[in-house]
Amino acid sequence: MSRGKKLDFFIGADIEDGWAEVQSPRKSKISNEILEPSKHQLFFSKEKRRGKTATLVGEFKLKKDEVNSILKSLKKQLGCGGTFKDGFMEFQGDIKDKIRPLLVEKNFKFKQKH
Numbered sequence: 001m002s003r004g005k006k007l008d009f010f011i012g013a014d015i016e017d018g019w020a021e022v023q024s025p026r027k028s029k030i031s032n033e034i035l036e037p038s039k040h041q042l043f044f045s046k047e048k049r050r051g052k053t054a055t056l057v058g059e060f061k062l063k064k065d066e067v068n069s070i071l072k073s074l075k076k077q078l079g080c081g082g083t084f085k086d087g088f089m090e091f092q093g094d095i096k097d098k099i100r101p102l103l104v105e106k107n108f109k110f111k112q113k114h
Contacts, residue, residue, distance in 0.1 A: 035061045037107040044096050058088030
């Protein structure tokens, strides 16, 4: 290797080269339709999150403040954590058998075999 040559390295990119923000589509479409609890057809889904089980219940079509109040009361009754994302309530743990009677008590209905 000769010591007389300089290597010309350019690291980076020019912002004007057409960079754009990546837009990823949502998993589910959120509708603005609001239904009363007796017209909901809820179902359960179980997922693994960081090695632990999470129970998803949905899809809820209520106002955001109504869903948050229901979620808060369910979390308090069940003694577990949870959140509301994309129309589904997510609870920590496998609590399908505990949560179903609580939601039926609040006049929600479930799809058959769920």
